[in-house]
Amino acid sequence: MPPASLLNATCDTETAQPRSKRARADELETHLGQNGRSVKIRWADEDCCTYHAVWLRANCMCHSCHDASQQRLYLPHHVPDNLKLLTASVRGDNFEFTTDDGHTCVHPASRLQEFSYSESSIVSRITHRRKFMTMPVSRVPVMSYDELMEGERGIWKWMNLLQRHGIVTFTGVPDEAHQVARIASRIAPVQPTIYGDTWDVVAKANPENIAYSPLGLVLHMDLLAYESAPGVQLLHCRRFDDGIIGGGSFFSDSFAAAYRLQEKAPHHFEVLTRVHATFHKHNEDQHMVYRRPHIVIDDRGELVAVNWSPPFEGPLQAKEEDVEAYYQAYKAFAKEIEDERHLLRFRMSPNTCTTFLNRRILHARDEYKAVGEQQRVLEGCYILQDDFLNRFRKFSSKYAPDTLWAYY
């Protein structure tokens, strides 16, 4: 294979194009810079990315640095100080970089592109992630139970719709107990919680949770007192008798609300990223506590999570100077979340199962009145967030490899 051509070029790093164009490694240009402390590679889409010698050495994919299970054998803190690159060349679809500690670092070109950390690559990933989500969700995508059960394509369709819209309803679900767990298990075994593997949402005497009464429920996420709160919630409607007045469900996209708050009132947004709220479940049988901010941003200030569950919040434990600002910001965020113009409302019907991302789509229901034998019965369960994302990435690499890099 001919070596990559070396280029004395400056790179324009401001472009934010999708990074899906692949090219043979030997068609690409490399340029050693900073006295060998880094190399620039110009990809086929013209994006120019810097890779540091220390990064290339620490993440080397050769057989002595990584074993067959992809576990690291050579560790980042073993890299010598001031390591320099001596050469950059191409062998087939791999880049090879020799370093002055006598090693040859091997990197598949596709992997280098996937994990590039140039400004334009990162902006492109963020842009892609935001565009992929339909916000706020204004309709519920519907799928048939049979399509889900048919094969892997059905599972991928469900997960893709969930990741995009945050909510999916299945029709034609058999009226049998534990069907909800059967649906969940297409992705992963259910996440057991203090409520068991599956649970019935039905009005009963002395309820341990307002959900088990006919009272209304405000918009919330479930189980934020867990370190790993459920990623997906499933509600199979077993019964919802016609005569029942009220009991309609409504949903709000917390990510869309957070983006609106960030735009309208960045000072409130900032307070909610910084001050930790207390989420708890404290009663006769349970005492769970987890402190986390309502809005989580990453090291670039990009929104990565929302935590919102007013009925399950314990007393605020914040710095004195933050308390008043926190409650003002809280009110502003609640206003965005509860804005009627952005809510999704519908009445669940028997033989359907509504599934939604518990960490993005807030759920609620209106109070209802049932007389005599009338009943509203839902059976629910959860899928662990980690299980959902693990499966989503595996499916993405199979069915949509060009978008996988957006989910790190």
Ligand SMILES: [Fe+2]
């Ligand atoms: Fe809930």
Ligand SMILES: [Zn+2]
């Ligand atoms: Zn190596």
